[in-house]
Amino acid sequence: MDFTTETVNGVTVVTLQGETLDASNAKALKTDLVPVLAPGAKLVFDMKGVRFVDSSGLGALLSCLRQVHSSGGDLKLCEMGKAVRALFELVRMHRIFEIYNSRDEALRSYSAGA
């Protein structure tokens, strides 16, 4: 799964490009994201284009979250589709991740906290 990154006010916005994050590409994505997960990084994952995530995809996101948390950074999700949101709720991960409806809301949460 490809992704693009841009930096807005010190926050790295990662836009996932591709409709599916499942067992077929979760491992590769985790490897590809390593450079982005710098110590103390402030991250927003924009999930707008992602229409399907399975437990392997979720595992990749969780792994990123833990890595960022351990180095004092943060990872927030936004623009999540209905089906993906349902998965997060099913396994209660909406309580672990900070999830925002829009990319702006996610960015604002960083400046409010800062």
Next chain:
Amino acid sequence: MNPAESCTTIPKEDPKTVPPALSKLVEFFGQRLASEPFGRDLSVSAGLLPAGGSLPEGAVCVDVAEGCRAWARLSSLRPECWPAGALAALARGWGEAYASNEREILLMEELAVDWESLQALYDLSADLQSALRPQEMLKRILGRAISNEPALRAVLLVVRDGVLGPRAMQNLDFCADLDPAVGLIGQCVSEQRSLVLQGHDQIAAAGTPNEPWNGSTSLALVPITTAARGLFGLIAVWRYDGAPGFNSYFVRLLEALGQQAALIVESDRLNRTLLESERLRQEIFIGSLIQQLLLIGAPPAASVRLEVANLALPSQTVDGDFIDMFAHPDGTLDVLIGDVMGKGIPAALLGAATKTHILRALAEKSLELSSGETPSPEDIINCASDAIGTDLVTLERFVTLCYARVDPTARRLTLVDCGHPSTLHYCAQTGEVVPLRGDGLPFGVLPGERYIQIEAALEPGDMLLLYSDGVTEAKNPQKELYGEERLTATLRICSHLSAAGLLSEIRNRVMEFCGDEPLGDDFTCLALKIRPDHAEPAGEVTILSSYSDLEKMRHWASSTLEGDAASELGDEIKLGLTEVIVNVIRHGYHEEPGHPIQIRAEHDAKSLVFYVEDWAGEWAMASIPEPIFTGEQDGGFGVFIVRSIFEDVILNRSEDGRNILRLSKSRKK
């Protein structure tokens, strides 16, 4: 446990109206149940047979009183150990024993005037319940007949293979067989009545010199008949000392003793039959172990293009049928089926040796060729024949076999036939079955025989059936053979089934044809089916064990959901199925690519039902504990998700080793 109470059932009439005669029958069967070690497996039902009424299946009919006929039937709590035929035979034996017992009671009533005789019969009845060997009991019966008087001689003659042979005797040493048609015996048998003769001259005139009582002065000769077997034998008692002869009471006593002797011999025969069948069961068990371990190769995992199944039922003696399969990396499959002439362990070992030689020939020929090339079936067979053929000629044994190579990609069959029954080829396009047969001789007939392969084109949906002659030579009770024609018809009718389904249908049809007739030969067959490609029915999809096929599966799943595809329900189904397939690939196939996973939809108005089938051997979706929801762990959610989404998740294993997971979810929110 009192079996007369707990195991027997009296017909559901008012107990008061049950005739005493029927109660006696039920009681008799109950006693037998109690005295047999296997009695607790069985139960008895019985009833009266109305005039013109038909006998219930497997029941025996017994005269319980003048003009009163009853039936009795055994049933088993463990039907797998007691086939209907065995139960019917046992019931028949007990029915005969009952009839004989009844006759004895009648005789005893008549004999009541003679206390001494009555006492003798009571003692013997007690003996019958004891565990004496049959020979001892028969000798004791004869001892009673002569009241252990040294001047008297006695013999029990029993019919076997058309002659009368001595089975037990007292004060006598006699071993010749006697013709039941001549002399005093002939007279006694043809008139079916007891004879009492007095005086040397009279006996000498009517008898023949080889009868043991030749030269005696008094003789009583009593025929023994049983309801089921007609003439059973004779009891003879005689003396040489001119003392007064035998009266009619004595003859009645001999008749009663004769019935008891018949009872003992018959019950002994029945017991032996039971023991024999137990011994046979053991032998079959050992035979089947040898077959499964040494001779019958396991089918490789099914590929996307080819289904394989085999079936091997050993007969009562170990045979040398063998099967082997070699899967090539490109999906081509070689199969081998063979049959060693002869039976027993030597045949089984020869079967194993032949298999080994062919495997070795395959390896040797492969080494000679440059890498990537595969030796042709005829090269393999000629090489193996050179190695083992001469030995087989020396041993005067021969082996028929068929080596077939099925290339499902090139759709080509290459086959070498070494005197084996025809391979049957069902052609899906024409609907016809073509027998494929070469003209090679069996291994071991002619040293130096050259084998030539034949070829045939295969199409999707085609089936191949290879079998040993045990299948076509299975006999029914009329000794007719099942034959290639019936097998061909079965293949044509069952061509829509899977390879495993075809074999199970062949088994059922042959067993039905044979009835009670046991298999005389090993029953071995192997079926292959070329899977139809791209022509998957709408309700079914086959994907391969790699994660890149998940999208294809989800696409297919959406198509089965129609209007629900874009709904929340559709999202859940796609997620649930993805988790299941990922589990199959990860834990079933250990992420080895190229294995098939078949998914089938059988929705109805109320619920969505999916079947996910794999050939990954025994594994089950782990029943892992509740996942950790704190975010400390990446995995462990898959099974939880599956169980949350589907209301029912049921795993079954089919006979041919598939895992079939049934997933269902109701349509309502």
